[in-house]
Amino acid sequence: MDLILWRHAEAHDHPDLQTGLPGDAVDLARRLTPRGEKQATRMAGWLDRQLPDGARIWSSPAARCEQTVLALGRKFKLRDELAPDGDVLALLELVQWPQGKSPVVVVGHQPTLGRVVSRLLGLVEPECSMKKGAVWWLRHRERDGADQTVIVTVQTPELM
Structure with missing residues (x-):
């Protein structure tokens, strides 16, 4: 199974940095900056060339x-499980990791996506830092009777 984690591109800051909370109405309404729109377009162009037609796409x-996901130009579904500060296990259940058959793209947030990377790769740190607009492509495989997660690629919009 392939799991493609795509962090949303650069967005405007929460207008109330002191008391605003991840996932509050104002946070959910934050939009991409002009730079973020360019990041999403660049990454979507690359990703569209790599993804098979049957890939499932989920978004916060x-x-x-x-x-960010609209730039990809493919059908997708919005899922509340992927909202800011989402639960790692809920995300993995949604995508059916590692039993799923088709590749899955998840467009979401830090720190949740970084926590997924850390968990699947068995990192010591509880979360891995992900740049805005970046894609981490992970693959589950079985080797010598043991389950493994391998990194297929990590891409950032600046490299596109």
């Missing part, structure tokens, strides 16, 4: 994630 309901 946050406006910045929806804008």
